[in-house]
Amino acid sequence: MKRILVTGATGLIGRHCVPALLMRGYEVHGLVPPQESVAPGAEVVWHAGDLFDAAAVGQLVDDVRPSHLLHLAWITTPGLFWNSPENLRWVEASLALVRAFHAAGGRRVVMTGSCAEYDWDHGCCREGVTPLRPATLYGRAKHALHTLVEGLAGQAGMSAAWGRVFFLYGPQAHPARMPGCVIRALLAGEIAACTEGNQIRDFLHASDVGHALAALVDSAVEGPVNIASGEPVRLAEMVRMVAEIIGRPELVRLGALKTPAGEPPILVADVRRLKEEVGWTPRFDLKSGLTDTVSRWAKNSLRCAS
């Protein structure tokens, strides 16, 4: 019996994890904030709950008695989340959650970390090799939480994995982030002012991120696993792809904006663990993923405009 509790189940990643977990035969219990409404569906058992209310979380976990836990919820407000003191509150909530899960007999926990845990002076990030030196409070919080969950799991005989998510994109990704900002501008017929875009990054479609995490949950792999494509791309190249898909290359202004200070030139993932140990490969390459993103984005815009 595989019964999983998923926090942040309606979020950017969670909405893709849930169907992927159902396909893998899990009984899925989704936790959503009290103020959020979800479409009732026969397949998922939805629970409204406040992760900052440790007593209520303890009660819920005790009622559901999940064998698996996938904890995705976190502060994600663009700009703010990097250095908000709220990150500490999320560590507290996450620790209370994993303690409750363990106390209720939970067997395997997967949580999400970030490429922000690595020392960005090293361009290529490999689990267990690249030093961890988070430059932000968000990165510190994820690193600290990982240290503690791994330590608890080791002591308690629980299985634990830690998915380090790199850069993601998709129809529901925030329009202030790359490549959403470019897609939005070009679809509106506006100039897309960009930096030179020389930075090299690893992007993965949000749907693939969700499926990769579901595969990680369903595996026996423990410890940190990079959740990324393993296909480095220069930002300028991604912008050009978007412009080609939309058919408005003349609106792109590479170099119109100054590259922010402190941006590492290369920040990419070694994905050997994900590929060889978890046995997972992405469904989308960057071209097809961006095409999917643009077409859904255009549909959503039409729907909003009508």
Add this chain to the structure above:
Amino acid sequence: MKRILVTGATGLIGRHCVPALLMRGYEVHGLVPPQESVAPGAEVVWHAGDLFDAAAVGQLVDDVRPSHLLHLAWITTPGLFWNSPENLRWVEASLALVRAFHAAGGRRVVMTGSCAEYDWDHGCCREGVTPLRPATLYGRAKHALHTLVEGLAGQAGMSAAWGRVFFLYGPQAHPARMPGCVIRALLAGEIAACTEGNQIRDFLHASDVGHALAALVDSAVEGPVNIASGEPVRLAEMVRMVAEIIGRPELVRLGALKTPAGEPPILVADVRRLKEEVGWTPRFDLKSGLTDTVSRWAKNSLRCAS
């Protein structure tokens, strides 16, 4: 106005910090668990409070509005504390406390870490140089908390220091630990069965640990600072000193017990930060500290026996 809130104020270290802080001109507010009784004194304002009740802690901090925070309370049950899941609960409580302190306008926070944060494959531990690779849940918890408090302080413009305590001894130290176990046996006229005692460690009298932490609070030094003597001693040598002070060397059996597996041969502290930056040196050397410990221990035993 220097007003400090001290948690664990009646503990092994806290009881020595409080008078040292009073001498330095602090208005001292001591927090003790609800079930614990303290001798009322005009000099210290005592508060009974449960650190696991975040709402009550928030209220207390808001009422006291301390400029300084010295957080010493933690699980210390011998044997148990190394790997108890309670360590995670202490991280949660400590984060809630420091967030409340910051929200109430707190200016400087000092917390205590441990030599258990360092990678013990490196015998000599130096702040910012020796890698951190805690082998226990306790060490992970302290390391994670430090990462988060340092990150919060950096973002919030708060001053923060982190005292890494090594090995301590003293009249009130637990009799199951070195050198208490030897002192107890020899004072009772019993055989003291010991390991070979080839391990080299750094011991500091609990009173000196308290005074060092008070000096750290009262300085502007930030980041991790080893709280130790800087005088490595072989355990066998310490046992011989104790036997000489008590006058019963014939009762000591070095080598009667097997040295536990995994004990690092050398685990000592580099104390340059404490000495040169904080400007603090110990009052006791090992000989005088052990003499003090034995004489008070003997007095306490007499008092108990009468």
